[in-house]
Amino acid sequence: MPLDQEIEFTLNGGPRRVAVNPEMSALTMLRETLGLTGTKYGCGEGECGACTVLLDGRPVNACLLFAVDCDGRELVTIEGLASDPVAGRVQQAFVEYGAVQCGFCTPGFVMQAKTLVERHLGADRNAIARGIEGNLCRCTGYRKIIDAIASVASAK
Amino acid sequence: MGKAETESLIGKRIPKMDAPDKASGKTRYIDDVNVPGQLIGRILRSSRVHARIKSIDTAAARALPGVHAVLTAADVPDQRAIGVSKDNLPFKGDVVRSLRDEIAAVAAETEEVAAAALKLIRVEYEDLPLLTDPLEALKPGATLIHPEREPVALKHPEALRPWYDPDNCQTGNIAMSFDYTQGDVARGEAESDAVVEDSFRLHYVTHCCMGVSGVIADFQSNGNLLLYSNTQVPFLHRREFAEVLGIDPGRIRIIQPPIGGGFGSKLDIYPFEPIAVFLARAARRPVKLIFTREEEFIASPTRQPVLIRLRSGVKKDGTLTFRSVTTLHDNGAYTSWGATTPFVMMQTFSSLYRVPHCDYHTVAVYTNNPYAGSFRGYGNLQATFAVEQHMDRLAEAIGMAPLALRLANAQNPGEVTPQGMHFKTCGLKECLSTVAERSGFEAKFRANRDNQRMPGTLKRGIGMASMLHVGGGAKIYPSDGCGTILKLDDFAHVTLITGASEIGQGSETVLSQLVCEELGLPMSSITVVNNDTDITPWDVGVHASRTTFIAGNSAIGAAKKAREKIFAAAAKKFDLPAEAFALRGGLLVRADTGETLIDLAKFLRSMHFSEKAELVMTSFYYEPPSHHQDKEFKGDVSAAYAWATQACEIELDTTSGMVKLLKVTGAHDVGRVLNRLGIEGQIEGGIVMGQGYALTEDLMVKDGRIRNPGFRDYKLVTAPEIPEMDISFIETMDGEGPQGAKGVGEAPAICMAAAVANAIANATGVRITELPFTPENVYRALAAARAQAGQRAA
Amino acid sequence: MPQSKAGRVAFEPLLLGLRRIPELHGVARDGDSLRIGALVTMTELMESALVRAHCPILVEAADQFASDQVRNVATIGGNVCNASPAGDTLVPLLALDAEVELVAKPNGLLTGRRVPIGEFFKGPGKTLRARHEIVAALRVPIGVPGRFMRFFKLGSRPALDISAISIGVCARRDAGVLSEVRVAFGAVAPVPLRGRATEAALEGRQLTEAVIETAAAAARDEVHPIDDFRASAWYRREMVHNMLKKVLADAT
Incomplete structure (x- = not known):
């Protein structure tokens, strides 16, 4: 498949030009073209949330997003959160509250959790649980993930 | 010099050492590993469930630019055949026996080329009769799935009566058989005041590790094979x-990159792994082969589906008299570990409670x-x-309370x-009484x-269930050993090189x-090396809840x-007996006074520079000697056993059949809590996995085809569905366990479906013996019970 | 995208990005109806003050639509064009008497037409939309204020679930009497279905227990679901009956 579409977008705060093919998902572009492997392939159909990224500030599944549709937009991946203060607190809480086991789903949860915290949900556990209903985890049983997010959300 | 920190690490909430990298996306799972020069491997699977392969034409695929190898059985x-019974050839050349069967594979420059090449392979089939019901597979004249195999000789065909009529059945499709007897069931039955009998049907579910399966095969210049593998058993593998x-x-x-979930799915070798190696050998390039999620659903193992016929008796005073069990396992087309689950099931039948007389007969049948x-749980769920x-x-x-009957027969x-x-x-x-008290079981049950x-x-309904599972390793192999190499640097940093595998459970x-506790060091002064067979000492893998116990x-x-x-x-330097010292807070101190010595x-450093101290320690732990199981399955299977009781509270909507799990109250005999954060994580995760087994997960197999190979219709529990959880730890301080601990990895998933079933019966008076309890299944059962009651009334 | 991944929709060499067409975005009042741009996402529906005020039933449906990540990209136009019998927004749109606004530019000239949503769906994945047309907007008449509206989706999860059945009800409610009743059902026929017999059983009536039972029975009789692996036809009929009773009980 020829890489015949040039797109330009902001990736993790910096401008980026990439040649992609029209069928390519943003997930494939991130992982294979750009080598950003923190965004995970879990299902490829928007059911698991392991590939959650921020598109113009909103969390979306990168597997359901055409790479070409990133043109002119702003994309943030887990790698782009290294110096984000809210994400830093979320990551620290995930570690301290035991919200990480195999960790495969964790980057997606962190992306989603960061936006939940920024939406000022407070420590309402039901609202947090609804907020992460699109992220599957097979290891933890979710309770510690909700604990971690609630701790950051209520500390705000 | 500061005051010696004396606080013990045991029982504390210690964050996982690998969590920061995982939370920041830095951890590289197998799909994130790329080897220079690698090709992408893909497998062509059968589109028929049972068929003879007439021809395979790979010419067009071979001719596609970018394709480096196309392989078939030829x-x-x-x-050579793989699997528990060596009945599974990686490439199927003559007959396909299930939809997942591997027919051909390609290695190509890119994913797209590999996928395009697969589409160019032409396979001609000639359909064979479908056998998707194990009962049909036992009938005379049924097609043999593996005609090349010697039939298994049944020792007690009479005992299999409910499914197997010795005069009118054949053994040609029987893959495995177990027989177990203790005491005299007939005598037990004669002594019974009440006898109950039911059939239970357990469905297919699958592991759904969030990281899909994968392998990278990379031959080195000297012909050695480097495998990046997700296996849970690197040395056996x-x-x-x-x-x-x-x-x-x-x-x-074998190098195991961090694994995106195991749960037992990676204990056996499966065809994709040798196929990747064959591709690498043929293409003379490294080959990376990663499943799609759909492929993961179709071509990775399942939990063992089984039919159970159980007959049990009790005396009026509540003493159990006997238990007689037959189970029928749908073995599927090839034999993996599922066929051997009776080995664990029989422990629950014979020994969860005191039962004087028990027999158990089972067959696994090819379909x-x-x-x-x-x-996780290995037949015990x-x-x-x-x-x-x-x-x-x-x-x-x-007319006895469920709690009282359990207490009357519980092991001591x-x-x-x-x-x-x-x-x-x-x-x-203690588990039973703790759960009863904390959940308010008896009052709620009556109300x-x-x-x-x-x-x-x-x-509303409340139900309880208890479980027994191995908690001190499992004597599955002739040895249950694990080795450790420990090196101490000259700045008091420790490297722990262990045979154990970290799969997310927190073994590192x-x-x-445990090491820091012995050496009086903080957690920050240790590094763990694991997951590389060239470096780490031998071990039999991560399974059977064994790692904390054995590797610990x-x-x-x-x-x-x-x-x-x-x-x-120190004795030489300070002129004191060796017993006079202790290690605390990074210091060498006097054991009696706590006085800091150095x-x-x-x-x-002084030991390294002047003592020729050889500060590299090696040790191996093998299971303690015990009475090993004999051919009749009599004997001990583990150095210690884990126990648990869970009570489930539900709310059931009779207008829809929807069962909402409100609360789980659990008590677990874990020996001793080592890492409170880690053990809570294991238990909470296990409870929710058990919840999925009971209520939402259902791998629907019809005519050999999986109808819901994706997360849209294979419903894992999501965050809003989880119950409130109240977990207590019963610390029995096992004498053999590391710091008194026992294994706990599998335990929390085991009781859930049984407890939910009992809760449904408590809520409605209707007992459902088939899983899963999805809304339609529950609604249907309630409607059938109403109809039956109506008939009785009329 | 999921459809193409599953191989159900073959890719054509041309992929057209509609994102930059302003007329496809936004919710606006246009006379006595709401014009909801085809590219309005589920999240935008939930956040729109106009939608919340005039068609809260769409907000209910959007809230139960897949997950937050999907709601941020899934559009109402996409949901309508996908024409799944279980599509979450289709049932409320039917109950709201919505119209589909289609546009085309066959010879450089922009042409448009409006189709009542009840006529738009022709079968699973099939609609009246011609190859050269795009759905530009959904138009929802603004009815009298204070109508009863309810969307009910039967699934085992709060969202992230394909409904076994869904029900949408819109009606005026004056002194306990229902009028201008619209009832729609999802996942009970090849297309989302208006429940005419059910509506007739309710129109102009006080919601007594007997009336509710009659309507629920009519609903059970007029749906024609299939057996599939998500639910049996029998269960779907039962649920249409039982859940409609639940919804109507809320209207009393």
Whole structure:
């Protein structure tokens, strides 16, 4: 498949030009073209949330997003959160509250959790649980993930 | 010099050491690993469920630019069968027996080219009769799925009566058979005041590890094979690979990148793994082969589906008299670990409660269905589902409370069961009473029962179940060993090189904790090296809830050796007996007064520079000697046993059949809590996995085809559905366990379905013996019960 | 995208990005109806003050639509064009008497037409939309204020679930009497279905227990679901009956 579409977008705060093919998902572009492997392939159909990224500030599944549709937009991946203060607190809480086991789903949860915290949900556990209903985890049983997010959300 | 920190690490909430990298996306799972020059491998799977392969035409695929290898069975004449019964050739050349069957594979420059090449391969089939019901597979004249195999000889065909009529059945499709007897069931039945009998049907579910399966095969210039693999059993796997490939195991190195979930799914070798190696060999390039999620659903193992017929008896005073069990396992097309789950199931039948007379007969029957592997709990979810529903049924039959009947028959510490299992520690009674008290079980149970016939469409129910599982390793192999290498640097930093595999369960952290506890060091002063067979000492893998117990004892052994060495050197330097010292807070201190003698880092430096101290310790832990199981399955299978009780509270909507899990109250005999954060994580995760098994997950197999190979219709529990959880730990301090701990990894998933079943019966008066309890299944059962009651009334 | 991944929709060489067409975005009042741009996402529906005020039933449906990540990209136009019998927004749109606004530019000239949503769906994945047309907007008449509206989706999860059945009800409610009743059902026929017999059983009536039972029975009789692996036809009929009773009980 020829890489015949040039797109330009902001990736993790910096401008980026990439040649992609029209069928390519943003997930494939991130992982294979750009080598950003923190965004995970879990299902490829928007059911698991392991590939959650921020598109113009909103969390979306990168597997359901055409790479070409990133043109002119702003994309943030887990790698782009290294110096984000809210994400830093979320990551620290995930570690301290035991919200990480195999960790495969964790980057997606962190992306989603960061936006939940920024939406000022407070420590309402039901609202947090609804907020992460699109992220599957097979290891933890979710309770510690909700604990971690609630701790950051209520500390705000 | 600061004051010595004396606080113990045991029982604390210690964050996982690998969590920061995982939370920041830095951890590289197998799909994130790329080897220079690698090709992408893909497998062509059968589009038929049972068929003869007439021809395979790969010419067009081979001609596609970017394709480096196309293989079929004909191209790999040296391939050998894999699996528990060696009945599974990686490439199927003559007959396909299930939809997942591997027919061809390609290695190509890119994913797109590999996918395009697969589409160019033409396979001609000639359909064979479908066998998707194990009962049909036992009938005379049924097609043989593996005509090449010797039929299994049945020792007690009469005992299989409910499914197998010895005069009118054939054994040609029987894959495996187990028989177990203790005492005299007929005598037990004669002594019974009440006898109940039910059939239970358990469905297909699958592991759904969030990271899909994958492997990278990379031959080195010297011909050695480097495998990046998700296996849970690297050392056993290496041997298997050597056998399959016909090469010296010493020439195979397995590196396990961090694994995106195991749960037992990676205990066996599956065809994609040798196929990737064959592709790499043919293409002379490294080959990376990663499943799609759909492929993961179709071509990875399942939990063992099973039919259970259970007959149990009790005396009026609540004494259990006998238990007679037959199970029928749908083996699927090939034999993986699922076929051997009776080995674990029989422990629950014979020994969860005191039962004087018990027999158990079972067969696994080949069909054209998917095949089952090992899966957290290993048959015990199924066995417990039946046994614990019968405890409620028996209690009802003699008018006794379910809790009282369980307490009356619960095992005690020190007992040796008729099967020969020796319970050196046993907290079952504490588990039962703790759960009963904390959940308010008895009052709720009575109130719910009284409410069954009251108006209202929302019904509450509470049900309990207990479980017994191995907690001190499992004597599956002739040895249950694990090795440790511990090195101490001159600045008091420790490197723990362990045979154990981290698969997310937190073994790195708990092993580090045990070592640091012995050496009086903080967690920050240890690094763990694991997951590379060229570096780490031998181990039989991560399974059977064994790692904390076995690898933990092994790590403690090495740490103790280090301590002895340090104390011997200290004895010389300070002119005191070796017993006079202790290690605390990074310091060498006097054990009696706590007086600081020297900074440990400084002392180790002096040992390195002037004592020729050889500060590398090795140790191995093998399971303690015990009465090993004999051919009749009598004997001990583990150095320690884990116990648990869980009560589930539900709300059931009779207008939809929807069951909402409100609360789980659990008590677990874990020996001792080592890492509170880690053990809570294991238990909470296990509870929710058990919830999925009971309520939402259903791998729908029809005519050999999986109808819901994706997360849209295979419903894992999501965050809003989880119950409130109240978990208590019963610390029985096992004498053999590391710091008194027992294994706990599998336990929390085991009771859930049984407890939910009992809760549904408590809420509605209707007992459902088939899983899963999806809204439609529950609604249907309630409607059938209403219809039956109507008939009786009329 | 999921459809193309599953191989159900073959890719054509041309992929057209509609994102930059402003007329496809936004919710606006246009006379006595709301014009909801085809590219309005589920999240935008939930956040729109106009939608919340005039068609809260769409907000209910959007809230139960897949997950937050999907709601941020899934559009109402996409949901309508996908024409799944279980599509979450289709049932409320039917109950709201919505119209589909289609546009085309066959010879450089922009042409448009409006189709009542009840006529738009022709079968699973099939609609009246011609190859050269795009759905530009959904138009929802603004009815009298204070109508009863309810969307009910039967699934085992709060969202992230394909419904076994869904029900949408819109009606005026004056002194306990229902009028201008619209009832729609999802996942009970090849297309989302208006429940005419059910509506007739309710129109102009006080919601007594007997009336509710009659309507629920009519609903059970007029749906024609199939057996599939998500639910049996029998269960779907039962649920249409039982859940409609639940919804109507809320209207009393």
